[in-house]
Amino acid sequence: MIDGLNRLPRPMLAFGTIGLFISAMTDPAWFGERMQGLALVPEALWWLMGAVVSFYFGARHQLKGQQFQREIAETLSRSTPPVTTASTPVPQDDGAPNAALDDWRAGTTA
Numbered sequence: 001m002i003d004g005l006n007r008l009p010r011p012m013l014a015f016g017t018i019g020l021f022i023s024a025m026t027d028p029a030w031f032g033e034r035m036q037g038l039a040l041v042p043e044a045l046w047w048l049m050g051a052v053v054s055f056y057f058g059a060r061h062q063l064k065g066q067q068f069q070r071e072i073a074e075t076l077s078r079s080t081p082p083v084t085t086a087s088t089p090v091p092q093d094d095g096a097p098n099a100a101l102d103d104w105r106a107g108t109t110a
Contacts, residue, residue, distance in 0.1 A: 009056065 024031040 020031070023034075
């Protein structure tokens with residue numbers, strides 16, 4: 001039930017706006033009276049309303065973005081094989097003479 005209520009604000013805002021346009025066309029006098037009433041709302045209350053709506057939709061946008069990124073990361077981690085390091089042989093000093101290394105250590109080059 002809560003999940004269903006959580007999905008209502010955006011459609012209600014969209015349909016409410018469409019309803020305002022329809023009411024303005026069908027009964028302009030009624031619509032004008034309502035708009036005069038809205039003009040009397042203090043500016044601070046409009047700022048508060050804007051902040052509440054912005055935080056609601058901003059938080060929702062951030063949540064959906066994070067869920068989307070998480071899903072992509074999970075999909076990629078399942079579809080790509082794990083990265084393994086190539087077994088590159090590490091040169092070992094076997095004690096055999098190395099002329100180039102001996103020259104380098106001596107500070108001379110051939």
